[in-house]
Amino acid sequence: MLGWFPENISTYGHGIDHVIQVIYYIVGAWFLLVEGVLFYFLIRYRKKKGVPAVYEPGSTWKALLWVFIPAVLILGFDLGIDWAQAPVWDEIKLSLPLPEQVVRVTGRQFVWEFVQAGPDGKLDTADDIATVNQLTVPIHAKVQFELLAADVIHSLWIPNLRLKQDAVPGRTIKGWFEATKEGTYPIACAELCGSGHGVMKGELHVLNPVDYQRWLHETVH
Amino acid sequence: MKRFIRTYLFSLDHKMIGKQYLITGLLMSLVGGYLAYVFRHQLAWPGSPVPGYGMVGPDQYNGFVTMHGTIMVFWVAMPILLSGFGNYLLPLMIGARDMAFPRLNMLSYWTFFLSTVVLITSFFVPGGPASGGWTSYPPLSDQPGFTGVFWGGHLWILAVALEFTSMLMGGINFLTTTLALRAKGMCLFRMPIFVWMENIASLLFMFSVGPLIAGAFMLLADRLVNTGFFMPSAGGDPLLFQHLFWFFGHPEVYVLLLPSLGILAEVFTVFSRKTLFGYRTIVYATLVAGVLSFVVWAHHQFISGMDPRLAAPFSVTTILISVPFAISLFSFIATLWGGSIEFTTAMLFAVGMLAEFMIGGVTGIFNGSAAADIYLHDTYFVVAHFHYTLFPVTFFGAFAGIYHWFPKMYGRFLNEKWGKVHFWVTALSFNVIFIPLFLLGLAGHQRRIFDPTVFDYLAKYQHLHVIATFAMITMLLGQIPFIANFIISIYKGRLADRNPWKGTTLEWVAPSPPGHGNFENDPVVHRGPYDYSLPGRDREWVSQTEE
Amino acid sequence: MKIAEANENQVPLWRLGVWWFLGSEIVVFGGLLACYTLYRFHHPEWGMEAAHTLSWVGAINTVVLLTSSLTMILAHERVEQCDLSGAVKFLGITILLGLLFLSFKGYEYHHEISNGLLPSKSLFWSFYYLMTGLHGLHVVGGLIANGVVWQGLKKGKNPHRIESVGIYWHFVDVVWIYLFPLLYLASPGGAL
Numbered sequence: 011m012l013g014w015f016p017e018n019i020s021t022y023g024h025g026i027d028h029v030i031q032v033i034y035y036i037v038g039a040w041f042l043l044v045e046g047v048l049f050y051f052l053i054r055y056r057k058k059k060g061v062p063a064v065y066e067p068g069s070t071w072k073a074l075l076w077v078f079i080p081a082v083l084i085l086g087f088d089l090g091i092d093w094a095q096a097p098v099w100d101e102i103k104l105s106l107p108l109p110e111q112v113v114r115v116t117g118r119q120f121v122w123e124f125v126q127a128g129p130d131g132k133l134d135t136a137d138d139i140a141t142v143n144q145l146t147v148p149i150h151a152k153v154q155f156e157l158l159a160a161d162v163i164h165s166l167w168i169p170n171l172r173l174k175q176d177a178v179p180g181r182t183i184k185g186w187f188e189a190t191k192e193g194t195y196p197i198a199c200a201e202l203c204g205s206g207h208g209v210m211k212g213e214l215h216v217l218n219p220v221d222y223q224r225w226l227h228e229t230v231h
Numbered sequence: 232m233k234r235f236i237r238t239y240l241f242s243l244d245h246k247m248i249g250k251q252y253l254i255t256g257l258l259m260s261l262v263g264g265y266l267a268y269v270f271r272h273q274l275a276w277p278g279s280p281v282p283g284y285g286m287v288g289p290d291q292y293n294g295f296v297t298m299h300g301t302i303m304v305f306w307v308a309m310p311i312l313l314s315g316f317g318n319y320l321l322p323l324m325i326g327a328r329d330m331a332f333p334r335l336n337m338l339s340y341w342t343f344f345l346s347t348v349v350l351i352t353s354f355f356v357p358g359g360p361a362s363g364g365w366t367s368y369p370p371l372s373d374q375p376g377f378t379g380v381f382w383g384g385h386l387w388i389l390a391v392a393l394e395f396t397s398m399l400m401g402g403i404n405f406l407t408t409t410l411a412l413r414a415k416g417m418c419l420f421r422m423p424i425f426v427w428m429e430n431i432a433s434l435l436f437m438f439s440v441g442p443l444i445a446g447a448f449m450l451l452a453d454r455l456v457n458t459g460f461f462m463p464s465a466g467g468d469p470l471l472f473q474h475l476f477w478f479f480g481h482p483e484v485y486v487l488l489l490p491s492l493g494i495l496a497e498v499f500t501v502f503s504r505k506t507l508f509g510y511r512t513i514v515y516a517t518l519v520a521g522v523l524s525f526v527v528w529a530h531h532q533f534i535s536g537m538d539p540r541l542a543a544p545f546s547v548t549t550i551l552i553s554v555p556f557a558i559s560l561f562s563f564i565a566t567l568w569g570g571s572i573e574f575t576t577a578m579l580f581a582v583g584m585l586a587e588f589m590i591g592g593v594t595g596i597f598n599g600s601a602a603a604d605i606y607l608h609d610t611y612f613v614v615a616h617f618h619y620t621l622f623p624v625t626f627f628g629a630f631a632g633i634y635h636w637f638p639k640m641y642g643r644f645l646n647e648k649w650g651k652v653h654f655w656v657t658a659l660s661f662n663v664i665f666i667p668l669f670l671l672g673l674a675g676h677q678r679r680i681f682d683p684t685v686f687d688y689l690a691k692y693q694h695l696h697v698i699a700t701f702a703m704i705t706m707l708l709g710q711i712p713f714i715a716n717f718i719i720s721i722y723k724g725r726l727a728d729r730n731p732w733k734g735t736t737l738e739w740v741a742p743s744p745p746g747h748g749n750f751e752n753d754p755v756v757h758r759g760p761y762d763y764s765l766p767g768r769d770r771e772w773v774s775q776t777e778e
Numbered sequence: 779m780k781i782a783e784a785n786e787n788q789v790p791l792w793r794l795g796v797w798w799f800l801g802s803e804i805v806v807f808g809g810l811l812a813c814y815t816l817y818r819f820h821h822p823e824w825g826m827e828a829a830h831t832l833s834w835v836g837a838i839n840t841v842v843l844l845t846s847s848l849t850m851i852l853a854h855e856r857v858e859q860c861d862l863s864g865a866v867k868f869l870g871i872t873i874l875l876g877l878l879f880l881s882f883k884g885y886e887y888h889h890e891i892s893n894g895l896l897p898s899k900s901l902f903w904s905f906y907y908l909m910t911g912l913h914g915l916h917v918v919g920g921l922i923a924n925g926v927v928w929q930g931l932k933k934g935k936n937p938h939r940i941e942s943v944g945i946y947w948h949f950v951d952v953v954w955i956y957l958f959p960l961l962y963l964a965s966p967g968g969a970l
């Protein structure tokens with residue numbers, strides 16, 4: 011199951027992967043059980059000469075327990091899943107750790123524009139770094155983003171970070187991530203945004219602190 | 232000539248109107264299937280010309296994806312399941328001579344027909360059809376400049392509005408007919424489950440579609456007179472449309488699911504010779520699910536930019552709604568227990584629907600958990616998930632119904648041998664199409680992209696697209712036996728008497744095919760709908776009309 | 779053989795049909811009103827825009843429509859009393875009042891448009907035109923239905939239909955009762 015996933019390189023990605031795996035095992039077991047019962051009935055009770063069907067309207071509580079008990083069990087498992095996933099959601103979408111790096115991301119037909127705080131660590135100053143489709147961040151740093159859309163809805167999609175967030179015109183949506191592995195990773199758009207939706211493609215470069223400082227100074231000067 | 236028009240075109244007979252809906256829906260499924268063929272070919276072999284179409288550009292691709300979704304939901308699933316079978320069967324099953332308002336019924340079909348014409352026209356106008364997705368989110372769908380589609384977008388809104396109007400007229404007819412025209416002795420809890428399902432579905436549609444109609448007016452105003460209901464530059468909010476859409480969209484899933492479950496209940500009882508397990512429980516559970524379906528919509532919008540704190544309450548309601556459906560599905564399975572099951576083609580499709588739908592159901596749990604949805608939202612996992620719900624519901628359900636009631640509709644049987652070929656090809660190819668799409672989704676493949684090979688991390692899974700496309704073509708070819716069977720059997724099929732499957736419900740009391748007015752004598756009902764294998768009887772089925 | 783026929787002692791078919799129809803209409807207007815109200819809470823400045831509506835014309839129109847509902851009730855009551863000529867008279871007055879409503883509404887639109895208050899001016903005006911326009915279409919539809927029934931009444935045909943059009947006409951009236959305060963009287967001070 012998890013073998014299909016692209017490599018996780020964010021601090022919170024494991025949480026998402028874990029939730030998906032937990033759901034997979036729970037619903038997988040239920041699925042096999044229910045399909046098993048269904049197919050058992052289909053084979054066991056297929057038409058045979060001289061064997062009449064029974065009459066069971068399921069109108070007594072005793073009979074109905076056969077469907078109510080599994081339904082209540084399902085409710086229990088569902089609530090368990092919900093309970094397990096809530097902290098992951100809260101960490102990713104509800105908390106906003108103090109940023110070590112800030113970047114403004116704007117979706118525009120059909121590019122991702124990035125404006126990054128320069129050495130002063132603040133946006134909207136003279137040393138801001140503006141790039142198109144290329145985002146460079148230091149490893150192990152909490153990066154906070156402000157997500158905007160210039161025209162239509164886009165969705166910032168960085169599979170390796172397990173990061174997906176719609177960018178909505180008229181709103182500034184804040185979020186964060188922390189990358190844990192150096193390298194170059196794909197950035198895409200996950201919400202249909204017009205004819206170039208499929209070629210809206212960028213790259214995330216995660217650098218070690220030394221390389222990052224060098225990149226920063228080379229770019230600013 | 233005049234008789235022909237009266238009988239086949241402007242008929243007031245609910246059975247003819249039901250057939251008109253059914254046939255129109257089946258024909259539209261060919262259009263939707265063709266579109267799927269074109270874009271699946273493009274996905275498997277990007278940039279190579281599609282046999283039978285030609286080169287596909289990104290704009291055509293978006294247009295075809297949009298129209299495929301629109302057509303399959305609004306012009307196939309709804310007319311076939313809700314209107315087609317509903318019109319044909321509902322009066323028969325409750326022992327009525329016709330619908331309460333036959334003229335309104337005819338108007339409903341012709342409004343639907345008009346909407347179909349408008350929709351098809353949009354393929355041929357300059358700029359092509361709407362291409363903002365079947366969900367038609369603004370601002371993309373709001374300003375023609377964003378997609379380059381001008382007329383197509385207007386016509387899309389007009390067609391959908393007409394279609395909704397037609398379905399509303401149909402719903403008024405269903406609800407009124409059921410309340411007022413039941414045969415003597417047909418109290419509510421003696422109605423077949425199918426009748427319950429049609430009515431609950433009509434209610435859900437009636438009370439969920441209003442806000443979206445309002446939203447459609449707003450969208451149209453934005454396009455035509457330059458208002459800004461959904462444009463932030465004018466103070467509007469794009470997310471409002473998403474709320475209106477999904478407030479309708481989730482109940483709409485049940486508008487399709489319920490009639491199909493109704494068909495399943497009828498087919499299961501007949502071919503297992505069993506009474507339905509937990510009749511009242513199923514009815515109550517469905518009513519509860521119907522009410523809950525109005526408070527789950529935001530699970531489609533976890534990462535849409537709405538307040539993330541809303542994820543928790545909507546996760547909980549989404550989970551709660553799985554309980555009544557679990558109860559219904561388990562009751563259907565329990566119905567098979569102790570039965571004497573005969574695998575006719577109708578039964579195969581009904582069983583197939585239940586077995587496949589469960590995959591759709593359990594994969595919904597992934598999307599319903601907000602944290603997992605961060606990764607899976609807008610990927611092929613979602614595409615596979617909703618096809619595993621809607622495809623079995625629409626097509627397995629419709630085929631089960633067609634093989635089951637064809638003898639009633641035409642007085643002749645469909646060929647069972649070719650029916651089974653049809654079932655196995657459809658069922659196997661269906662799984663081979665959509666299991667690869669689950670895997671692509673897990674690999675992070677976002678939806679609605681024109682050429683997956685643009686991304687290195689997707690290019691390595693290209694073979695999955697190829698497999699899915701081959702299976703898709705197989706499925707289309709697998710429908711040829713069905714189409715041939717359908718046409719030939721109308722004229723040459725084995726003759727059927729009025730109750731070929733030994734069923735208990737009222738439609739089997741009428742002649743096959745029933746004349747105008749349905750019954751020779753108005754039936755009088757003495758018992759519930761599924762008295763199969765009743766102890767102490769010399770016959771293993773007791774019709775609702777028997778004392 | 780008569781095809782559609784209600785079972786004994788049940789609600790007549792057409793009354794059920796009209797109520798289901800109104801049910802689906804209510805959710806359309808309900809959705810629109812809900813959207814407007816949500817936006818309105820976020821835009822207190824709309825109060826200033828609302829001040830440009832012709833409140834006095836709106837007020838007169840409210841009275842006109844309420845009166846027409848009253849004459850509709852009277853027409854219905856005349857039918858019950860088997861006084862068809864009285865019913866013709868009162869239904870005629872109802873129709874005239876409906877036309878009067880539309881004339882006033884037309885005057886308002888004319889006044890507003892000539893002052894540059896177009897639907898695209900601001901979101902408030904978008905809602906104003908959309909909601910009053912949709913309501914106006916319903917008035918037109920109601921007038922057509924009333925006219926058909928009025929024609930029939932004159933010939934003494936289908937007097938029972940007065941009840942269906944009556945229910946519908948009251949519905950159109952009730953929608954206006956919501957629209958008038960929400961659009962015309964939304965003062966700058968209050969939330970609504």
Ligand SMILES: [Cu+2]
Pocket residue numbers: 164165199200201202203204206207208210
């Ligand atoms: Cu996009």
Ligand SMILES: [Cu+2]
Pocket residue numbers: 480481527528530531
């Ligand atoms: Cu939903």
